[in-house]
Every structure is written in structure tokens, then in C-alpha cells.
Amino acid sequence: MRISSSFFRRDARTVARDLLGRTLVTVVDGVRTAGTIIETEAYLGSDDAASHAHRGPTPRNGPMFLEGGHAYVYFIYGMYHCFNVVTGSAGEGEAVLIRAIEPIEGLEHMRQRRTERAVRTRPVAARTVADGALANGPGKLAIALGIGPELNGEDLRSGRRVWLEAGVPLNDAEVEATQRIGITKSVEHPWRWVRR
DNA sequence: CCTGCGATATTCT
DNA sequence: GAATATCGCAGGC
Numbered sequence A: 001m002r003i004s005s006s007f008f009r010r011d012a013r014t015v016a017r018d019l020l021g022r023t024l025v026t027v028v029d030g031v032r033t034a035g036t037i038i039e040t041e042a043y044l045g046s047d048d049a050a051s052h053a054h055r056g057p058t059p060r061n062g063p064m065f066l067e068g069g070h071a072y073v074y075f076i077y078g079m080y081h082c083f084n085v086v087t088g089s090a091g092e093g094e095a096v097l098i099r100a101i102e103p104i105e106g107l108e109h110m111r112q113r114r115t116e117r118a119v120r121t122r123p124v125a126a127r128t129v130a131d132g133a134l135a136n137g138p139g140k141l142a143i144a145l146g147i148g149p150e151l152n153g154e155d156l157r158s159g160r161r162v163w164l165e166a167g168v169p170l171n172d173a174e175v176e177a178t179q180r181i182g183i184t185k186s187v188e189h190p191w192r193w194v195r196r
Numbered sequence B: 001c002c003t004g005c006g007a008t009a010t011t012c013t
Numbered sequence C: 001g002a003a004t005a006t007c008g009c010a011g012g013c
Helices: A012-019 A105-118 A138-145
Strands: A023-029 A031-043 A070-076 A080-087 A094-106 A163-164 A174-179 A192-195
Touching: A012 A031, A012 A080, A012 A094, A023 A094, A023 A138, A031 A105, A031 A138, A080 A138, A094 A105, A094 A138, A094 A192, A105 A138
Parallel strands: none
Antiparallel strands: A023 A031, A023 A163, A031 A094, A031 A192, A070 A080, A080 A094, A174 A192
């Protein structure tokens, strides 16, 4: 069952914790892929120097300021896209970065996308990507699920290309909170949640 | 196992 | 010019 409005209107940290165990689904180019969310990070609005929303709206971060329940997809390192779930109320600028999923549907399509995509100038070496490595990072996850800039700003509550389903929420004993990865500002907050 | 680095484009200083 | 919410490969242990 698709997750709806009230889930997303809460604080980004609450939503990030609650997203673990939920199911992320995409239907792109007629291909359905899905996975269980196993790693998330919360990014707040003005009070979080690591957040894209820290200095207010810009052309890039605009979708972050939509009402909770939209997608924010940004381009990073000139090469990758990252998928975020916008949370809170319109104008707040909060979002949750989905950092990893456990693939559950469409694994061969994920593998094909991850293999055919030349990350380096040179073609990617012919190799088999292990199941566990298909979507165990924000850039990999976007490639595996077919997420690109065309999904930026999509409404997850009614969209036809990307949405969230209830899945099986995790107990506190199954969840660990740590500092966020890959940032240099506001590093002290334990706003990353991961399945043990 | 680990550490370091290049690729690549947009944003920020 | 520098930094960036990344990734995969090379090289050393």
C-alpha cells in the first residue's frame, strides 16, 4: 500500500528513521524495480549547514521547499544523481537522502542499468555486479532504479513513476544511528540511520 | 584488508 | 578557482 501525505509532513529526522524497512518503487521505461530502504540521512532547512537548503531556495534546491511527499533529485560530482524524499511543510526545505536499498524486484534490470552505464571514460569492465552491490549507495541506487532529473519534483503520493509503499518498519533494536557520510559541515549530528 | 586518486559538471566564493 | 550529500580502480599491506 502506497504511503500517503501525513507520513511525509513530519520532521525529516522522524521520517528518515521511519523510512527504514519501507519499499521504494519505480516504474521507468515500462520497467518496475523495487527495494527495501536500509540507509537514510536527514537534511534540515536553515539550521543545518550540510543541507542544500541551508541558504534558502535556489534553482537547484527548489523542490526541497515543496510540501513533504515530493521527490528531490540532484546532480552531484558531475556524474551521479541522488534521490531524496522531501518532508515537512511547504517552504521548510527538509529532505531525506535515500542512501541504500536492498533490491527485491527487477534485479536483472538493475544489473543491466548498473553494467551498461559507463561511469568512467573507459567502458565499464565486463563483470557481474553482486546483488548486494546493485544499490548500496546513493549514486548506485539512482542508476539501478532508473532515477534521473526527469523525476525531480515528482509527487510521491500520486506519481506514476516513483513512490513508497508501507513495507515492514524496523524495531529500534534493528536500527543504528550515526553521523552523516561525505559532508564537512554540521558533521556532529547523528542523522544517518542504517539497518544493522 | 586498507588508502589514495581521477572523472566530471554545477554551484559557490 | 575551490568545493561537492560519489564511485570504482589501482596499489600497498
